[in-house]
Amino acid sequence: MAVAQTVAATMRRWFDTTTQVPGEREGRIDWLRASPFVAMHLACLWVFSVGVSATALWVAAIAYAVRMFALTAFYHRYFSHRTFRASRTVQFVFALIGAACVQRGPLWWAAHHRDHHRHTETARDPHSPRVHGFLWSHAGWFLTPAAFRTNLARVPDFAQYRELRWLDRFDTAVPVLFAIALYAAGALLERYAPGLHTNGPQLLVWGFFVSTVVLFHATVTINSLAHRFGRRRFDTRDDSRNNAWLALITFGEGWHNNHHFFPGTVRQGFRWWEIDLSYYVLRAMAAVGLVRDLKPVPAWVLARAKAP
Ligand SMILES: [Zn+2]
Ligand SMILES: [Zn+2]
16 A cells, blocks of 8 residues: 555656655655656657658757757756846746756756755765766766755745746646647648658657757756866866867856856856857847846956966
8 A cells, every 4th residue: 555655646746746755765766756757768769660850850959959048048047046137927938948858847957956056066966976976967866856856945036936836846747748749740740741751759759759868968968077078277176177069069058167166157158269059049138138137257257267
């Protein structure tokens, strides 16, 4: 009976992140709770049966780009670090797109990320390659009960918004609806635009499963690889690095040593040659009034840099 209750509660937690599961072990991976994460990876193998088309690849790339932007510009630079300002509507729209990344809700993401900066490379850092090992920092830590809860005390500034608390609780609904929408769009295209050579299953597999799994691994390279490989421009107490390759695939997040030295700016590429796509898009959004008060890099920060 106890087992049945635990299983039922774990499955309920897939959809309601506030569900308490009795008797769970805090620091161990909960494989039942993590099974959708594993299944998402296995679902990518469907590419061999659904085939591929230019349409499917475009949809996958656009789904990656839009969601990566929502993650780095909003989940990270806005909700975690408040490096610019946005209206309540804009904040919610990008929180919704961020939730479609299957990286949980904006409050959960920001609360854990603030812990990462506050306790970097100590036992209280949720994902330190130095303390917990490389694999754990990449894809282990968030599959444990200890990491399931959102510590609202860490994000009081955004927890005050009812709609964000709701989204944080039921974030799973967003990617589920997104996946259904992709399937429906593929089915419609098959019927009304057969020249595009796609269908429902193909757009679901490429636009959702493949795109989301690549998006996930690209994001968490910043927790793993960007604390191991690259240059250190600033003498921070952590192991953060600047890595141009990671900056390209994550739209600027790879300038991670810059970011750990001074997280209070909207920019992560501090020099003009440090490509930071999210920053350029935010500049464009500021120009048309969608966001405002982008915090610059102070001169004293650049003065502390080692060459180049
Ligand atoms: Zn870091
Ligand atoms: Zn950060």
